[in-house]
Amino acid sequence: MGLRCDITLSITLVSPFLMPGLDVAALGIDAAALRDDCGKGCPIIPADQVKGLLSAACTTLAEAGVEIDGVAVTRTLIGRLFGRPSDEDGGEWGAPQRGAIIFGDLTAPPQIFGDLTAPPQKAASFTRVSIDGSTGAAKNGALQTVELVAPLGQRVTFSGTATVRFDPRTMPAPATKTAAEWVAALLHTALGVIPAVGGLKTAGFGQVAEASATMTHAEPLALPTPATALPPVVRRYVHFDRRLLVDAERVADNVWKGQEIIPGAVFKGALAERLRLAGEDTRSGSPFGTALAAMRFSHAFPANTDGRPAGFTPPLSLCVYADRNDKLHGACALSTGGPDALPACAASQTAPAIPRFAPDWKDAEREQVLAAIGWPAPPSLTPLPRGHTAIGKDYVAADQKLFVDVGLSTHNQKWFLEIGQDKADPARFRDLMATLDQGLDGIGATGARATFTDPGDAPWDWPSSFDSTRTGDGLWAVTLATPALMFREPKPGMDAVAQYKDYWETRAGVGLEGAVLVDVFASQKLTGGYLGLRRRMYGHDRYYPFVLTQPGSVFLLSGITEEQLKALMRTGLPARAPEGVSLTWENCPYLPENGYGAILVNAIDHARLAPGVPLSDKEAS
DSSP: OEEEEEEEEEEEESSSSSOOSSSOOOOTTTBBBBBBBSOOOBBEOOOOHHHHHHHHHHHHHHHTTTTTTEEEEHHHHHHHOOOOOOOTOOOOEEEEEEEEOOOEEEEEOSOSSSSSSSSSSSEEEEEEEEHHHHSSSSSEEEEEEEEEEOOOOOEEEEEEEEEEEEEESSSOOSSOOOOOOHHHHHHHHHHHHHHHSSSGGGGGOOEEEEEEEEEEEEEEEOOOOSSSSSOOOEEEEEEESSSSSSEEEETTTEEOOOOSSOOHHHHHHHHHHHHHHHHOOOOSSHHHHHHHHHEEEBEEBOOOTTTTTTOOOOOOOOEEEEEETTTEEEEEEEEEEEEOOOOOOOOSSSSSSOOOEEGGOHHHHHHHHHHHHHHOOOOOEEEEEEEEEEOOOGSSEEEEEEEEEEEEEEETEEEEEEEOOSSHHHHHHHHHHHHTTOOEEEEEEEEEEEEEEEOOOOOOOSOOOOGGGGOOOEEEEESSOOEOOOOOSSOOOOOOOHHHHHHSTTTTTOOOOEEEEEEEEEEEEEEEEEHHHHHHHTTTTTOOOOEOOTTTTTEESSSSSSHHHHHHHHHHOOOOTTTTOOOTTTTTTTGGGTTTEEEEEEEHHHHHHOEEEEEOSSSOO
């Protein structure tokens, strides 16, 4: 049986010190201090810097042949505790291995001067200048003003928690300590090796006065007693204890941006790891592995202030256009007549207005469109960018290993998650839900801890309707809420529309008897790279990126029933498998059981928008 323990880390620094952030603290400040996102302005040592410094210090101990309670510190043990990247013997197909330790930020009181509990009132600073070695004079343009969070010489203590999860059978057996106590002793010893923390260390910043690591809590990772009965679909609010970075995509050469909507696979993977640490078998074919693969985790959508899920992408077929009086009108390009049936603006007598689709909308236009169609307004989530660099020799930043990630603040924010039993064994489903409700560690790149609460009677509204007058007699508009794998392998002469017709109208696709694709308005995205290499849907000897149909893509269908659509809303659209291939989580991440292929039905009133609905009586600015 695995263990979960909390180790309190404490580092006391002597001012001046600087953990640089990316925000501008005040006019004239060149380098600002990194602070927390909870509104208190507390200076922090970021989790990744704590991890990097301690990993480097443990490597120093290993090179020196240090033993702790009779157990040698080795590189293998360091890799087990801190993790290994995919290019360092990470397993089959370069899979990285996350370490047993999850570090959190270390936080100091929100002081500047004097009272250590008072919030900062202004930015204090320290000025640095570079000296010309030949003349002894200050160099031109080499002045830097650094923010101070404490007066020079003052000692400031940063503290936080590291969570360790491990199977005791994989850890060393010390002479007089438990495995958890040994890990705490290792971190305590490693902290004593670190001379300074933060930036500008070569200029004397960040001197460590004292540091400690103490185990404060330990508990077995046993499976809890499950509930006696559960409904087939369970809903939960999800809360996180720190900054969140999930489903990140590269937006620049060294910038990664996380998403607001959390894939269901994120929670399913964390739950599988929790079971593994409890000593349960989660491999394919095992009882828990089969149940995990069969049950469906929706994507988690951020909740608005009223508790309703939001963040859905509106149908991509929506467009706006202006009349000769600059009043905005709305229309939908999805119809039995196709885009050529878009109405001309009645007030434009000289020439029809040109419709503008979502990528070209201004912020004010977007707000008007969403308000006019009654779409759930997305919550305002605060982005929290952080810079990262690898720790090199002498505990300073390594060259050419800098990148920035843009995570999200989770302060006062919750997400809405739906979990369906589907084809999972009912007893195993109850076991899994009881385990999930205890909380999950290791969510996303920041290792956030997720806690789950029952929403009770909180409102849950999918933007859907089964009123047939919203599209026309016998027609249904199906909009993707999450990406879906709908294309089979490329075939000569088969364009996107033909791929979608093949998906909806043939038994090899979604298999709706009698379905006819009347019209489609969709966008696609290639996802390959690491995912394409790790999850080779066509076999390990072939590489193809996945072709995903994006959220907001909308399909106008006929020949199907309300019951068929409600069933697809419960299960999600099936992922399109290559001929002769059975899709599993091992070869395809984009399965409906992981939250992909979620649909909305008749999400907007297409019939109302067809003639062009005025979106505003005000003149466009």
